[in-house]
Amino acid sequence: MRTIAAVLVVVSVLVGSCATVRPLTDVAASLTTLPMPSGAEVAPSVSGAAVESCDATASLRPSSEPEPTVDALRRRGRVVVGIDQNSNPLSFRDPITGELEGFLVDLSREVVRDLVGDPAKADFRLVAEPDRIPAVQNETVDILTKATTITCPRAEQIAFSTVYFEGSQRLLVPRGSPVREPADLAGKRICSGLATTSIATVARVAPAATILGVPNMDDCLVALQQGQADAASTDDVLLAGMVAQDPNLEIVGPPLESEPYGIGMNKSQDDLVRAVNASLNRIRGDGTWVALYRKWLTALGPPPTPPEPKYRD
Numbered sequence: 001m002r003t004i005a006a007v008l009v010v011v012s013v014l015v016g017s018c019a020t021v022r023p024l025t026d027v028a029a030s031l032t033t034l035p036m037p038s039g040a041e042v043a044p045s046v047s048g049a050a051v052e053s054c055d056a057t058a059s060l061r062p063s064s065e066p067e068p069t070v071d072a073l074r075r076r077g078r079v080v081v082g083i084d085q086n087s088n089p090l091s092f093r094d095p096i097t098g099e100l101e102g103f104l105v106d107l108s109r110e111v112v113r114d115l116v117g118d119p120a121k122a123d124f125r126l127v128a129e130p131d132r133i134p135a136v137q138n139e140t141v142d143i144l145t146k147a148t149t150i151t152c153p154r155a156e157q158i159a160f161s162t163v164y165f166e167g168s169q170r171l172l173v174p175r176g177s178p179v180r181e182p183a184d185l186a187g188k189r190i191c192s193g194l195a196t197t198s199i200a201t202v203a204r205v206a207p208a209a210t211i212l213g214v215p216n217m218d219d220c221l222v223a224l225q226q227g228q229a230d231a232a233s234t235d236d237v238l239l240a241g242m243v244a245q246d247p248n249l250e251i252v253g254p255p256l257e258s259e260p261y262g263i264g265m266n267k268s269q270d271d272l273v274r275a276v277n278a279s280l281n282r283i284r285g286d287g288t289w290v291a292l293y294r295k296w297l298t299a300l301g302p303p304p305t306p307p308e309p310k311y312r313d
Contacts, residue, residue, distance in 0.1 A: 036228060037219035044194060044213035056155040057260050058312035059162045060270055062278035067271040070115055073142060079112045082127040082141035082264075086218040088241030089296045090147050100124055103237075103296035107164065108145045110288055111263070114279035128215050130195040133157050136264045143276065144264030147235065149197045159269070160262035161276045162309035164289075167235035167259035169198055170251050172242060174224065179231050181253040185209040191220035191229035198234040201257045218242075224249060235259045240299040260307070281309065 036042075073079055083104060085093040091102040109119035127135050127146055135141045136158045149167075150160045171190075173179045179188060186208035192199040194213040202211055212229050214220055220232035221242045232239070239251050263280075265272050283289050284306040293303040 037214050037222050039194075039215040040219060040223070041194065041213045042189075042210065044199075044211060054152040054155075055310075055312065056150050056152045056160065057163050057262070058310045059160055059262070059277055060273045061311045061313060062281055063271070063274040065271070065274075067275055069269045069272040070275045073272075074116050077116065078121045078123045079115055080123045080125055080140070080142045081108045081112065082132060082135050082144040082146055083108065083124050084128070084146045084216065085126055086216040087147055087238055088218075088245065089299070090237060090241070091145075092241070103165075103292055104145050104147065106292050106295070107283070108143070110283050110292075111143065111145070111276055111279045114282060115275060129193050130215065132195075132264070136266055139266055142265070142272070147238070147261055148264055149235075149259045150262040151197055154264075157267075158264045159267045159273045160264055161273060162280055162311070163260040163262055163307040164280055164283075165237075165261040166307050167237050167261065168255040169201055169233060169257040169259055170236045170239055170255060171253040172220075172224070172232040172234075172239045172249055172251055173230065175248055175250050177230065177252075179252070182206045182256065185231060188230040189228070191223045191232040192234060193217045193220070196234065197257070197259065202233050205256055221245065221249075237297060237300060240297075244299065277309065277311075284309075 083091045083100070085091060085100060087102070089102050091100060091104045093099070094101050109122050112122040113119040125141055127141065127144070132144055132146050132148060133154065136144050148154070150163065171179065171182070178184060182205040185206040189210045189212055190202055190206060191212040191214060192202045194215055199211065199213055202209070212223060214223065217234050217238050220229065220234070223229040224232055225246065232242070233256065236251065243249050243251065263276055265276065289306040290303045
């Protein structure tokens with residue numbers, strides 16, 4: 001053992017005398033030596049604001065009136081749920097079992113339990129960021145539980161439940177990075193999700209940065225690890241999941257934007273919206289919400305009070 005240790009010391013001295021290993025943050029990002037994440041766009045066209053001043057988070061009140069959409073789901077015997085597998089700890093594929101897991105997976109099953117009587121009747125369909133709104137509009141999915149921030153433009157396209165989770169957009173950087181806040185991003189490359197509110201916020205708070213847009217936020221984790229981005233930005237819960245996968249990263253800076261999540265549904269199905277809101281009320285009130293938070297989201301701190309529902313009629 002002493003001989004091996006001595007050899008290792010000699011090797012380390014020789015290596016140290018021949019070359020200096022620079023930290024990741026000092027290495028220029030390479031667009032040629034390493035492949036970019038599939039579907040990534042450098043400096044994509046970004047339009048729109050991250051948050052609007054309308055009342056989009058107000059939803060329909062729960063109702064016990066006859067529910068033709070829910071009755072149809074019960075006759076069919078399953079609920080098609082739009083979700084993704086790239087958002088640890090919200091919804092991700094367990095590498096050992098291959099099963100979908102996470103806060104949103106369990107929340108989806110609770111909603112499905114109330115809709116059709118059996119949580120196992122959740123028929124999960126994977127949807128990418130750009131496809132989630134069309135999937136609801138064309139009824140490819142019945143409910144969309146993929147992490148989706150409620151905004152006014154989206155509320156014109158699909159209906160939303162009441163807010164079930166309140167996130168906050170932050171920055172993710174390699175440990176030791178000089179980037180500590182948006183002002184430090186000038187001349188840097190920052191990664192965020194295409195077709196998300198996060199990328200619009202990045203364009204607003206860091207106008208001198210180069211944006212790398214990706215189809216799925218886990219692609220930003222890869223881009224950071226490969227030195228193709230200096231920072232990433234999205235909701236704090238998703239960034240916490242990346243830190244859990246790579247402790248060489250850290251969340252920095254102040255909150256950039258509030259991110260109220262809602263379940264998406266087709267605008268023609270008011271009865272389904274009311275039924276989902278009734279389910280969310282049950283989940284908030286009977287301790288299920290807090291239990292799911294403790295199971296999946298403790299990296300964010302102790303469980304807060306569940307978001308208070310707001311109704312428009």
